[in-house]
Amino acid sequence: MARRDVEDLHLRGLTKQFGDVVAVDHLDLTIPAGSFFALLGASGCGKTTTLRMIAGLEDPSGGTIHIGPRDVTSLRAFERPVNTVFQSYALFPHLDIFENIAFGLRRRKVKDVTAPVEAMLELATQAQSTVRRSAAARGLGSRVDQRARCAPPR
Ligand SMILES: Nc1ncnc2c1ncn2[C@@H]1O[C@H](COP(=O)(O)OP(=O)(O)O)[C@@H](O)[C@H]1O
Numbered sequence: 001m002a003r004r005d006v007e008d009l010h011l012r013g014l015t016k017q018f019g020d021v022v023a024v025d026h027l028d029l030t031i032p033a034g035s036f037f038a039l040l041g042a043s044g045c046g047k048t049t050t051l052r053m054i055a056g057l058e059d060p061s062g063g064t065i066h067i068g069p070r071d072v073t074s075l076r077a078f079e080r081p082v083n084t085v086f087q088s089y090a091l092f093p094h095l096d097i098f099e100n101i102a103f104g105l106r107r108r109k110v111k112d113v114t115a116p117v118e119a120m121l122e123l124a125t126q127a128q129s130t131v132r133r134s135a136a137a138r139g140l141g142s143r144v145d146q147r148a149r150c151a152p153p154r
C-alpha cells in the first residue's frame with residue numbers, strides 16, 4: 001500500500017565500524033514506501049546501529065542512504081523526514097496523551113490538530129486492544145501510545 005507522499009528508502013553499502021567492530025557491513029536494502037518493515041536478528045547484529053544511521057543519529061563509515069532520489073546520508077537528524085521511537089522514555093511526561101500525539105503536528109504548524117489527533121487516538125486504541133488481546137496470554141505489554149506520537153501528519 002504505497003502512499004504518494006512517501007518514497008522508498010534505499011540503503012546501499014551501508015557500513016558502520018566502531019574501532020575494530022564492524023557493526024553493519026555493506027548493507028544493501030530497499031524498503032518500499034508505505035510498508036511495515038521489521039529488522040530481525042540476534043542481539044548485536046547491527047539493528048539499532050542501522051536505525052540510528054537512517055535517523056541521522058550515527059554517521060555511517062561508508063555507503064549511502066537515499067529517501068526516494070534524495071541522498072540524505074549527510075543530512076543532520078532534524079533535516080530528515082524520519083521519526084524515531086525509542087524503546088523507553090518515548091512520551092513527554094509533562095504532556096497528556098492528546099498533547100503527546102499533537103506534538104509533531106504543532107511543530108509542523110498544522111492549524112487544526114484535533115481531527116488528526118483523534119484519528120490517531122482511535123487507531124491507537126484499536127491497535128492497542130488488538131495487541132492486548134493477542135499479547136495478554138503471553139504477558140507482553142504494548143507501546144502503541146508511544147508509537148502514535150510519531151505517526152506522520154496526513
Ligand atoms: N557506540 C558504540 N560503540 C562501540 N560499539 C558499538 C556501539 N554501538 C554498537 N556497538 C557494537 O556494534 C554491534 C551492533 O550493535 P547494535 O547495532 O546495538 O546491535 P543490535 O541492535 O542488533 O542488538 C555490537 O557489537 C555492539 O557492541
Ligand SMILES: [Mg+2]
Binds near residue numbers: 047048049
Ligand atoms: Mg538493538
